[in-house]
Amino acid sequence: MSLWTASEAAEATGGQAQGDWACNGVSIDTRTLQPGDLFVALKAARDGHEFVAQALDKGAAAALVTHLPDGVAENAPLLIVEDVQQALEALGRAGRARLGPQAKVAAVTGSVGKTSTKEMLLAIFGDQGKAHASVDSYNNHWGVPLTLARMPRDTDYAVIEIGMNHPGEIAPLAKQARPDAAMVTNVAAVHLEAFKDVAAIAVEKATIFEGMEPGGVAVINADHDHSDIVLDKALERGLRETTFGQAGHHYKLGEVKVQGDTTVAQAEAEGAPLIFKIDTPGRHFAMNALGALALAEALGADRALAVQSLGRWSPYAGRGVRERIQLDPVDTHLALELIDDSYNANPTSMAAALEVLAASEVTHDIGRVSKGRRIAFVGDMKELGPEALALHAGLADLEATRALDVVHCVGPLMKAFYDNLPEHQRGDWTETAEEMLQGLRSRLDSGDVVLIKGSLSMKLGGIVDAIRKMGHPVPTA
Structure with a gap:
């Protein structure tokens, strides 16, 4: 089954499809493009329209463009729209909307540990269903809609990483993802060039909850100094809150031991004793893992299987x-x-x-x-x-x-x-x-x-x- 047909993509974006094509993936980079992908001609350091001919030569199923680029045949498979970025966002929203009622979407933000926590959740959910997640740190204004647009129709669990550099960036992305559960890993002194202080960063991180419907689950690290700001926002949105950390009420981290290349943690989960390990050293990974367990359970994952998945997890290149x-x-x-x-x-x-x-x-x-x-x-x-x-x-x-x-x-x-x-x-x-x-x-x-x-x-x-x-x-x- 294809990811998008020409007619589906046209309906989602309000664009005009040229040719009867279907794609199996979505790409913004000709260097990593696979045959059968829809190439999205975004404008970044260079205008993606300059690479459309190359993308089609490499086997792209079609290209998402605002006009017929130079060097491209008039009858080439295209999806012509008014604005490529807006069309990608529309395609992402359509990808989210067509998920079945049993599918669950998680979103992760925070000053530190977003990507590692996202990868832990992907490992957990991937062992309990068909899971989809952001690639690398695709967490910005094009990364989030791209992740949503790439989401297979039969996804059981999706994990969307959401980042920011400036105020006002998280809420629009959260509204595209519409998560059933969202997690704030922590709040720390990051991006202070754009924010007055760490409290202002907490306010921005908490806007991830603006993309959620009442009754969703907010998973919050209770250990940082501004957790009350995040918690208040969750309660204001009518969300169910789950806290984790050494000061967590629901998931409480106890003793953590680094033993060679392994981290072993003792914790409590809703009052029950819990021991888990991670296949890499680092106390900070134990905290992220506890939050991942809290979120996974909030979305119906089996705790025992989730602990086993964490025991096989280790970070990838560049992240420890x-x-x-x-x-x-x-x-x-x-x-x-x-x-x-x-x-x-x-x-x-x-x-x-x-x-x-x-x-x-x-x-x-x-x-x-x-x-x-x-x-x-x-x-x-x-x-x-x-x-x-x-x-x-x-x-x-x-x-x-x-x-x-x-x-x-x-x-x-x-x-x-x-x-x-x-x-x-x-x-x-x-x-x-x-x-x-x-x-x-x-x-x-x-x-x-x-x-x-x-x-x-x-x-x-x-x-x-x-x-x-x-x-x-x-x-x-």
Whole structure:
């Protein structure tokens, strides 16, 4: 069964279909387009209409456009609309509307942990039905409608990630998704360039509930300082509230232990004892997992099966995934451990990543340096507003930071962190990640555990790639 026929897409968008086509997917990028996709010619850094001919040559079923692009045959399969972005949103709303009455939609927002929590929910729901979710961090004005437009007709569970950079962005996206349950993972000092303070961020996060009908379920982290703002909004909308966290009333997190490459947590779920594990180290993952369990149960998922699903979950590239890099092709003992958390960074997630590194077990007496080391390469955290330098400098005061052996810093903001470190912990500081690549191998040795963490624009992924190329990556999970 096709995802969209020409007539269905035309009816949904109010556009004019040219040709009798049907598509099996929706794409906005010719680099990842698959044969049979509907290519959406959005305007971003470049006008997508410039790539329509290429998309059709690659096997696109049709293209969503405002006019006949240059180099495209007059009888090419097209869906012609007045505005491509608005048409994509309309297609997404139609995708949501045609789900069966038994299908459930979850939405996830928060300052930290949105993507990891979304992936946990996808793992849970995927083991209990046909599940669909946002790809990567497709959580903005085009990512949410694209996810909805891609949703198969027979979806049982959908998980929609919703993000923001400025006020007023979340509510319109939530109204497109119309979730049956929505979760706010937390509220933290992120995007402060666009907000007065953290309380204002809480107000914006809480607008996710504006897309919900009365009687839906609001899943709220009770541990942050502004949880009352989020809770009040949920109650104002007539939603049923479920809280989680160490201060949670419904799902209460107890002791969390990091044991090697596994995190084990004790908790209470609606008063009943609960033990669950995650196949990756990190206390912050335990909190996200508890919220995921709360939301999954709110939508009818089986708790025992959900716990089993979490036990098999681990993060993917750039978000805390761990790899063993074998530095010698013969002697398998000569290796280091790499923690790739290079996709994003803010004060909360940076502190969590440093805690993971501090708790990691190093290996002694196998490299040229007899002592295995906990080494961090950290880059600037962006969009923190006037407090940016203070927030970076404050990383040096964290208990986790004191447990590290060497910290290398990248970027002008991270210079504040570097300068605030004790002399014995200072590695190198460079303006750019590219400069840090010079002499990288000499900074590392077998037995080390190495964390890479920074905002995506700092391009610390290049350091990750360089470390991988030093040897033979072996997944630890």
